[in-house]
Amino acid sequence: MSDHKNTNDNLKEKANEFANEAKETASEFANNAKETFASTDNKKVLAGILGILLGGFGIHKFILGYNKEGFILLIATILTCGVASIIGFIEGIIYLTKSDADFYNTYQVGKKPWF
Template sequence: MENNQSYKSEKKLAAGILGILVGYLGIHKFYLGYKKEGIIQIVLTFVTFGFAGIIPFVEGIMYLMKSDEEFDKTYIQGKKGWF
């Protein structure tokens, strides 16, 4: 990195918080640009009467546990849709 600045992900914090708080609606997926996965999350939530809401909760925690650079490589550049 130039000027000895640490790497900073622009979407990690927001995606993590959205996943934890309103992920059952697929908001974190739409925020990251994953339309198909967002729609799947909404359908899963309704089909399972909300039990599939644990998936985005876990994903939100995983997002926040990754380093900023690892998050960007995996979810922004690598376009990994799930976990």
């Protein structure tokens, strides 16, 4: 009976170690992701790619902090049966073709919400 109890205790200990390691790994991943996407360059790339792929939903606007404009674009896309999504596509291309300094000055410092 004591062998069974020792085996259970060992299994519980191993499970706890595994759970703690998983939590640590997830925490490291989350912190690295925050650092990666907090920088200007990666915000530009992320907003540009999302503008091209999901521009009609206005997700690229939300990434840059333009919530009102994101909702406007989403509603316009719905009302035009998707035609307004071309705006997001064009904006995504513009974001990716700007230099890092131009993107930062225009969309993050200057707060220019459209094109």
